[in-house]
Amino acid sequence: MMKFERYEWLAITIMISLFIFVGFIQGWSVSLVILNMCIISAIMTMGVNISWGYAGVINFGVMGFLAMGGLAAVLVSYPPITESWQAGGRGLGISFALLVVLVIAVMYINKTVIQKRNRYILNSLIIFFGILIIRHFYLNATHNIEDVNPAIAGFLGGLGLPIIFSWIVGGLFAAGVAFVIGKVALGLRSDYLAIVTLGISEIVVSVLKHEEWLSRGVKNVIGLKRPVPYEIDLQNADWFINLVTYLNSSKLNNIIDVTDRQQVLNNLIIDGSGIFVKLSYAILFLIVMLIIFYFANKAQLSPWGRMMRAIRDNETAANAMGKDVVKQHLIIFVIGAAIVGVAGAMLVTLDGLFTPSGYRPLRFTFIIWIMVIVGGSGNNLGAIFGGFVIWFSWIEAAPLTTFIINLLTIGLEPTNALKLHLLDSVPYFRYLFMGLILLLILRYRPKGIIPEKVRHS
């Protein structure tokens, strides 16, 4: 296991004390909400860090992989809708089977027909007519599915399993998509690769937005089952009431009046149930984060990690040493994407709803990249630190800006147009902060706050 340096302990201490600080100032509920998102962000950042920091493979498709993870959460946990399956299951099955036949036919032609021109002509003919036929079955089926009770259903539903399984499935989904993207695009130069992955992630999200039979599209899926207890159940559970009474016994004993005491206890229980739920999420997420952190570090220190660094630092030399650069790039791209997919499933689990239109590149690709750069690419602790710090400042930027604006415009009247306009645009200042942080880090600490350790071994 790795040893932490002094500044790394400092970073960890800063992270923890930030949350304690917020807990005292803004309440523990707020602190835990931020903490949960921070942990998820840290996992996303580790995913990107693995492909970029270890091997120098750029991945701007974070948004798409997150969305795939989210889709997994829906498909795993939502109860199946039998009417939809009856309405369109057969049609979908037929079109899927036809698609497989089409792919096999194209592969067969590619193998047998040698002359290039004939091959192109045959292939395009087969693909064109194949798609026409498939479309017929497919459109009918999807139309039927979307007609089933469109107000609350209108899609196939899922498997009805506990949502926690979706964290693994989400990783697999994202890995599958990443495999296809990697096969197509990984040969490209890094800036082309950035643009292509960005574009493909847009395609993934637009598919999820508009294929209503699969993901309910822009109508969103709500009410996904939680892996942790619901507040309302907690509030009626005896053990929880006893626990809250026990924890606050000194405070409660000071109140003499019985009705007052009951009142205070009820408030405490309501507050406590919210905090309990968030705390359980935090513990679950923390476990996943630590597992991924452990294995990521293990991998980085292993011969495989050394090979990855070699490939990153000098591709030609690594190639000359007999390392299969293309294959290793694909492997690491898929692994990174899978971790991002896990984070995507966790994100949907936390929210309990899946909103495809909520996936925007600014929020779900570029911010994650800022986390990686700021934290320190190539260092997993740095990635976690970046995730925590950036998400923390993303959330706390608004109160901070309000404070600063009020301070700067203290001489102006409260009805001053400039002051009102500035206060109205407080939410946009966070983009300014993010950009400035990124620019400053790239300029003055290009390796990130916690840089990669140079190992001589």
Added chain:
Amino acid sequence: MIDFLNSIIVLLNFIIIPGISYGSQLALGALGVTFVYAILRFANFAHGEIMSFGAMITILFTWFFQSQNIGLGILPTALLALPIGIIATIILCIISDKFVFQYYRYQKSVPVVLAMVSIGVMFVINAIIRIIIGTETIKFSDGQKFIMKAKQFKIMTGLNEGLALKSSQVITILITVLLLTFTFWFLQKTKTGKSMRAFSDNEDLALLSGINPDRVVFTTWIIVGVLACVAGTLYGLDKSYKPIIYLNLVLPIFASAIVGGIGSPFGAVVGGYVIAFSEIMVTYAYKKFFVYLLPSSMEPTGLVQLLSTDYKFAVSFSILVIVLLIRPSGIFKGKVL
């Protein structure tokens, strides 16, 4: 015969004219991206926001002129404000170069680092725009909206189908032709243009022959500022101005630049039109067209639409991926101005 004419009018009205005007906007944007790529050698993710910034300044001055009752009659007031927007955009470009990009150029950083830096710049400009003008959709085109309305055309020709010609479309096309001619003339005939071409072709050789790199970069940013501001304003004039939309526009712009061959100005223009036309043609429902063209017994039942309009963005990217796979250097071999 009448049916044939009608079908042609349908195509003109719904595909060709919108395609040309959207394509012109993309071409101007892609030209800017390509200039940055050829001279400064990085993919500028901030380009969309630069366009948005130019459009925003133009809008602010359009409002100012409107409040002073200064206008151009039938032409939109935005044309009057456009030069001011252009100057502001050029200043923005030069400031961002002086304070941000220059350092990395002197450090000889790898292109990916510069791309990351441009993302930082993108965030900052994005924030400035949102703070100044908010996120609401703004319509700022005034003057005469249509040069020809669909109804007028129907009465004029007696055909069933109307042909509408928005003035913003005509303005877009005219300005694009003007600007493209000027850019290509500048690159081919003037001394500065030639030095820029030399610089993009072989930097070391250009430096040896006494070309001042700072001057070349400075000129590049001026051209980029002009192109970006005009493209952004024209897009806003044609559709409507919405700060968030420009981030989405970056992707088709990159696609156009790469499809045409990044670094090649001619390729960027062609790429713009290729992307625009394929986006529109693939997602257009051809039912009306076939209704006119085919005998009534063969009339299509569905919409005859290859893909639903929801997949507009997907189309441009699929083309990008296909081009990169078959011909990675783009249609016209890129890298040199």
